[in-house]
Amino acid sequence: MSDLSTRYLGMKLKSPLVASSSPVCESVPNIRQLEDAGIGAVVLPSLFEEQLELESRALDADLSRGAESFAESQSLLPDLQTYNLGPDGYLELINCAKDAVDIPIIASLNGISPGGWAQYARLMEEAGADAIELNLYAVPTEQTESAVELEKGYIELVRQVRRTVRLPVAVKLSPFFTAPANIALRMDEAGAAALVLFNRFYQPDFDIESLDIVPRLALSHPDELLLRLHWTAIIFGTVRPDLAITGGVHNATDVVKSVMVGARVAMMASALLHNGVSHATAVLADLHRWLDEHEYCSIQQMCGSMSRGKVPDPSAFERGNYMKVLSSYTFKASFSKKSS
Numbered sequence: 001m002s003d004l005s006t007r008y009l010g011m012k013l014k015s016p017l018v019a020s021s022s023p024v025c026e027s028v029p030n031i032r033q034l035e036d037a038g039i040g041a042v043v044l045p046s047l048f049e050e051q052l053e054l055e056s057r058a059l060d061a062d063l064s065r066g067a068e069s070f071a072e073s074q075s076l077l078p079d080l081q082t083y084n085l086g087p088d089g090y091l092e093l094i095n096c097a098k099d100a101v102d103i104p105i106i107a108s109l110n111g112i113s114p115g116g117w118a119q120y121a122r123l124m125e126e127a128g129a130d131a132i133e134l135n136l137y138a139v140p141t142e143q144t145e146s147a148v149e150l151e152k153g154y155i156e157l158v159r160q161v162r163r164t165v166r167l168p169v170a171v172k173l174s175p176f177f178t179a180p181a182n183i184a185l186r187m188d189e190a191g192a193a194a195l196v197l198f199n200r201f202y203q204p205d206f207d208i209e210s211l212d213i214v215p216r217l218a219l220s221h222p223d224e225l226l227l228r229l230h231w232t233a234i235i236f237g238t239v240r241p242d243l244a245i246t247g248g249v250h251n252a253t254d255v256v257k258s259v260m261v262g263a264r265v266a267m268m269a270s271a272l273l274h275n276g277v278s279h280a281t282a283v284l285a286d287l288h289r290w291l292d293e294h295e296y297c298s299i300q301q302m303c304g305s306m307s308r309g310k311v312p313d314p315s316a317f318e319r320g321n322y323m324k325v326l327s328s329y330t331f332k333a334s335f336s337k338k339s340s
Contacts, residue, residue: 002291003298004284006040008242008264009131009168009193011104013040015284016259016299020246020267021045021108021135024277028093028100035101037280040265042103046110046135047090047120087120091127098128106170109161110135118160125165133170134161137199147178151186158190168193170244174201175227184235194242195235196267197228219270224248229261234317236262236307252286259299260306 004015019025019034021043031042090107097105107129109121121132136154161169169191175198177183184195205216225248232243245258246267258266271279287299296302304310308317 002288002296003300004038004287004291005298006259006264006300006303008041008244009104009106009170011041011130011168013104013265014038015040015287016255016263016265017280017284017287018244018265018267019043019272019280020269021133022269022273024269024272026093028096030277031097031101031105033277034280035103037277038284039280040103041106041130042097042101043106043133043267044090044093044097044108046108046137047087048110091123094124094127094129098130104130106131106133108133108135108172110137118157118164121161121165121167125167129167131168131170131193132161132165133172133196134158135172135199136174137172137201139201151177151183154183155186155190158187158192162191170194170196170241172196172199172246174199175231176201180231181235181238184239184241188239188241192241194244194264195239196244196246197232197235198247200224200247219274220248220250222248222250222254225250225254225257229257230317232258232263233261233307233311236304237309252283252290255283255287256290256302257306259303262304262307264303 006013006016008016008018015038017039019039019042023045024030024034025042026045034042094105094107105128107121107124107127109118109124109132124132134157136157140150158169158171171187171192171194173180173183173187173195180197187195200220202215202217205214206212207214225245228245228247232245236243242264243262244265244267245261245263246269249255249258249266249268250271255266268280268283271283291297291299308314
C-alpha cells in the first residue's frame with residue numbers, strides 16, 4: 001500500500017490530511033476520533049488577541065475596583081467571554097490533548113498587532129503544543145494606514161513570536177495581499193516555518209427590514225480551492241517554509257491537487273463539519289486507492305510535480321493564460337424575430 005506520510009513543520013505526519021482550526025477540534029474526544037480516522041495533525045480553534053486583552057482588563061479591574069471605564073470597555077467584546085474555552089481553558093486543552101493522542105497538536109493564535117499578548121505563545125509552548133499557527137485575520141479599515149505599514153506590522157508580529165518561542169511557527173495568510181509572492185519571501189526571512197494559504201474571511205450579511213448587520217457563516221466550497229492551488233504552485237520552490245493549503249479541501253482529489261502543486265499538507269474543516277469525522281477515513285481510503293492506481297509509492301513522490309517551476313508551460317499561472325481562458329468560452333444566446 002502507498003505511503004501517505006509527510007513532513008510538516010519539521011514533524012513527521014502519518015498523512016497529509018490535517019484538521020484545520022474549527023469547532024471539530026475543540027474537545028479531546030473529538031481529537032481522539034480525528035486521530036483514529038487517520039488525520040495527521042490537529043490545529044486547535046484560535047485563541048483571539050481580543051480575548052487576551054479582555055482577560056487583561058478583567059485583571060486590571062480586580063486590582064483597581066471602581067474604575068468607571070471597565071464595565072463599558074468590557075461590553076465592547078461580550079461574545080469573547082463565552083467564545084471557546086478562554087485563555088486558561090485553552091492551555092488545559094493543549095495539555096489534555098497531548099496526553100490523549102500521539103499526533104501533533106498545533107495551537108492557533110489569531111492576532112494582528114505586536115505586543116505583550118505574544119508572550120502567551122510561550123505558555124502554549126509550556127503547555128505542550130508541538131507548533132503554533134499565527135492566524136493573521138485583519139480587516140484594515142483605517143484610511144490613513146498604508147499597505148506598507150500593515151505588512152510591516154505582520155512581519156514584526158512573526159519576528160516577535162519567533163523570538164518568544166522555540167516551537168516552529170506557521171503563518172496563515174490572507175489572499176488579499178497585492179504581492180503574495182513577496183509577502184511569502186518576507187515571512188520566510190522573518191522565520192516562519194510554514195505558510196498556510198489562505199484564510200477565509202467571513203462576511204456579514206444585512207437585514208434590510210430591521211436595518212441590522214447579521215453574522216453569517218458559510219462553509220467552504222470546492223471551487224475555493226483553485227485560488228489556493230494557483231498561489232501554492234507559484235510560491236513552491238521559491239521559499240524555505242513548508243506550504244499548506246486550507247479552504248476548499250473536500251475530497252481525495254483535492255488532496256492530490258494540493259500536494260501536486262507543492263503543499264506538504266491539505267487542511268480540512270468545512271467537509272468535517274458537514275460530513276463528520278468519519279469523512280476523513282473515506283478521504284484517506286480514496287487517496288490510497290488513487291495512488292495505487294497511478295503507481296505512486298508515496299504521497300511525497302508527487303509533491304510539487306505541478307508547480308509553476310515544473311510544468312511545461314508556466315504561463316498557465318500568469319497573465320498569458322487569461323485571454324486563452326476567455327476565448328475558450330462561447331456565449332450562446334437565442335433570439336426571436338420580432339413580428340412585423
